[in-house]
Amino acid sequence: MNTAAKRQPNRVEVPLLDLKAQYHALESQIMEALRAVCASQHFILGPRVQELEERIAAYSQCRYGIGVSSGTDALLVALMALDVGPGDEVITTPFTFFATGGVVARVGARPLFCDIDPLTYNLSPQAVADLIAKHCELRSGRLVNRQTGGTVKVLMPVHLFGQTADMDPLLDLARRHGLKVVEDAAQAIGAEYLGGRRAGNMGDIGCFSFFPSKNLGAFGDAGMCTTNDPLLAERLRVLRVHGGKPKYHHAAIGGNFRLDEMQAAVLLVKLRYLDQWTAGRQDNASAYDEAFTRVGTTVSVSTPHRVPGYRHILNQYVLRVERRDELKQWLTENGVGTEIYYPIPLHMQKCFDYLGHKPEDCPESRRAAMETLAIPIYPELTDVQRQHVVGTISSFYT
Ligand SMILES: *Cc1c(COP(=O)(O)O)cnc(C)c1O
Numbered sequence: 001m002n003t004a005a006k007r008q009p010n011r012v013e014v015p016l017l018d019l020k021a022q023y024h025a026l027e028s029q030i031m032e033a034l035r036a037v038c039a040s041q042h043f044i045l046g047p048r049v050q051e052l053e054e055r056i057a058a059y060s061q062c063r064y065g066i067g068v069s070s071g072t073d074a075l076l077v078a079l080m081a082l083d084v085g086p087g088d089e090v091i092t093t094p095f096t097f098f099a100t101g102g103v104v105a106r107v108g109a110r111p112l113f114c115d116i117d118p119l120t121y122n123l124s125p126q127a128v129a130d131l132i133a134k135h136c137e138l139r140s141g142r143l144v145n146r147q148t149g150g151t152v153k154v155l156m157p158v159h160l161f162g163q164t165a166d167m168d169p170l171l172d173l174a175r176r177h178g179l180k181v182v183e184d185a186a187q188a189i190g191a192e193y194l195g196g197r198r199a200g201n202m203g204d205i206g207c208f209s210f211f212p213s214k215n216l217g218a219f220g221d222a223g224m225c226t227t228n229d230p231l232l233a234e235r236l237r238v239l240r241v242h243g244g245k246p247k248y249h250h251a252a253i254g255g256n257f258r259l260d261e262m263q264a265a266v267l268l269v270k271l272r273y274l275d276q277w278t279a280g281r282q283d284n285a286s287a288y289d290e291a292f293t294r295v296g297t298t299v300s301v302s303t304p305h306r307v308p309g310y311r312h313i314l315n316q317y318v319l320r321v322e323r324r325d326e327l328k329q330w331l332t333e334n335g336v337g338t339e340i341y342y343p344i345p346l347h348m349q350k351c352f353d354y355l356g357h358k359p360e361d362c363p364e365s366r367r368a369a370m371e372t373l374a375i376p377i378y379p380e381l382t383d384v385q386r387q388h389v390v391g392t393i394s395s396f397y398t
Pocket of ligand 1: 186
């Protein structure tokens with residue numbers, strides 16, 4: 001026992017995420033699956049990857065799944081498959097993980113950052129409509145950014161924290177302006193929009209991440225693209241292996257975006273439990289919602305807005321709070337793990353200085369970056385742990 005624990009024998013520890021509980025429950029099944037991969041010595045793009053592609057596609061109501069090396073590579077290869085490159089522009093949110101904007105720049109295109117809805121933190125359809133109305137015009141079927149002369153080709157909403165963006169108005173804007181839609185569904189596997197439509201099946205390509213901290217996490221990096229378009233599916237599959245088809249014949253330049261059998265084997269075991277884990281996260285969220293109301297911190301603490309009719313899968317439970325940085329410090333001192341997703345919106349990142357943005361260009365993103373804090377929501381959280389989190393927050397404000 002360490003000295004800190006000796007001094008405080010009753011201290012409750014609540015990490016932001018504890019993957020060990022999940023692993024211990026599935027250890028024998030996972031080890032058996034991994035042993036089978038070792039016995040086969042077939043490590044790359046084998047039968048388990050194919051089975052995972054079929055299962056994730058079906059789970060996400062899509063015709064095709066293309067397993068790739070990470071969520072970032074899913075986004076990157078999606079833009080490559082849509083021929084996005086120099087002279088092209090991609091409308092997206094600045095309040096997201098870096099990869100969303102990073103991949104746009106990596107293919108040589110320009111990110112067009114558009115502000116978020118302050119309640120859901122997702123791309124605001126109104127902000128996108130305003131940007132198009134103010135700065136763009138249709139020239140022979142192409143949407144052109146008047147300031148840069150670039151072609152706006154793709155709309156890339158992110159389903160942040162496990163809740164889908166408001167897709168109907170976004171899809172309508174895309175349709176009216178000839179834009180392709182790439183969904184960054186990295187945090188949103190199984191999330192549903194109105195009408196039970198799942199993340200990844202509403203745009204042209206959906207992109208998922210199986211990074212260990214996502215709701216369906218591998219034992220390393222892994223990702224998936226989904227689509228309903230057979231031509232895009234084929235293009236993604238070819239680009240995944242350097243653009244070679246047949247092997248060693250390259251009509252296109254791709255990359256090594258392959259998924260391996262070890263990760264697929266782990267994910268196939270875990271996928272069977274995903275709905276049960278999602279239910280656990282939703283139960284925790286409802287219990288938090290009630291507890292914060294009960295302790296009366298609602299003036300200082302806003303709980304996440306879950307839009308009626310959606311299925312929120314709660315990859316993160318993000319509060320908007322007063323004196324965020326002090327609260328974070330207080331929670332750390334009291335054994336509660338938290339994280340700021342995300343402290344610097346992309347339009348304010350140094351690497352995007354060349355876009356010439358001012359912080360106030362996306363005021364809601366900037367405000368969210370200063371006021372939000374994610375608290376533990378993983379399914380194995382106990383009542384005692386949850387009560388400790390709420391008690392520690394309420395003691396900070398009273
Ligand atoms: C995790 C994440 C990614 C990147 O996924 P990796 O598998 O880590 O490469 C992209 N976008 C969002 C919104 C994410 O949360």
